[in-house]
Amino acid sequence: MKEVILFFGGLALMLITALGMPAQVDAHGTGHRVLNGEHLVALEFYYSDQTPMRYAEALVFSPNDAEVEHQYARTDQHGKFVFCPDATGQWVVKVSDGMGHAEQATVMVKPEKASGPTTAPSVPASFTGQGSMATWIKAVAGLSLILNACFVFYFVKRRTK
Known part of the structure; x- marks a missing residue:
């Protein structure tokens, strides 16, 4: 009887944990932020x-x-990268660390509204990117992983006796 209670208790715990997880999990997520400058586009990865x-x-x-x-080019030690676009339109910046993590930023460069050459673009202030999972979600996921591993070990050990 005790084994049945433990089994269904573990099953209920796994179900509650699964329902508490978001639909999309970013285990190695990345993001970017567009930083403004005079005729420059600065991004932080x-x-x-x-x-x-x-x-x-x-x-x-x-x-x-x-x-x-x-x-x-390469990002600096703070993950920042700057370039100077010479045309208006949609620019794409792809960043990869060479170890499986990559991020792609799309920046729309618009012509300046003030008088001057049309090739001197400016970028409006914006924040884009996917960002990160909340810390509490990471903690719950880690705790769930540890507890589920303990349950598997416990049930395997009980069956071998």
């Missing part, structure tokens, strides 16, 4: 725990050519 993507490879693609990169 980071992992899901908000640590910077240090020295990651950055490829910039212009609106005129989506196959050949306009610029190749």
